[in-house]
Amino acid sequence: NAGVTQTPKFQVLKTGQSMTLQCAQDMNHNSMYWYRQDPGMGLRLIYYSASEGTTDKGEVPNGYNVSRLNKREFSLRLESAAPSQTSVYFCASSEKDTQYFGPGTRLTVL
């Protein structure tokens, strides 16, 4: 089992560009999450999906959209990237309480 996979690992964007971060899990988990991690700020929840077909906002949803494509895949889209979205993005999945994290995407917006 690969667990939680994320693509790409690194990305550099210019202000105003758009991109989609991909996440997939092979653990048959119902719930999936997107976090961002900034120095000194800890992990902050952007969006989550409790089950296929549902999505909800987390603590910092502005500037992002998500799609729960199927039970395995949960994507995060930046429609118009801003320098404030420079961060490391982690996807996670869970069944019940325990969350398992992907390796992360390091995004820089110039």
Place this chain on the structure above:
Amino acid sequence: QKEVEQNSGPLSVPEGAIASLNCTYSDRGSQSFFWYRQYSGKSPELIMFIYSNGDKEDGRFTAQLNKASQYVSLLIRDSQPSDSATYLCAVMDGGYSTLTFGKGTMLLVSP
């Protein structure tokens, strides 16, 4: 706004010592408590979870929970240089299972 507070550190301990990491949380309705370890440049990995007041031991790790004081701690016995990492405390509320994370405490174990 639910808050989870941790001392950012770094907490420096010599090899073989006990490292004590602390966490307080604001939401009295919190039901589940987690400790994640994160090495530099890597993703968080779960070390322990605890639901009930008291102690829970797993190898060199002991999690302690005091709901009345809204306090969670992690003790690492016989600390090793490989334990050097940032430790994240996370709290889950009694409703749907989203986690609120603290900012983490950096632990440095010197040989």
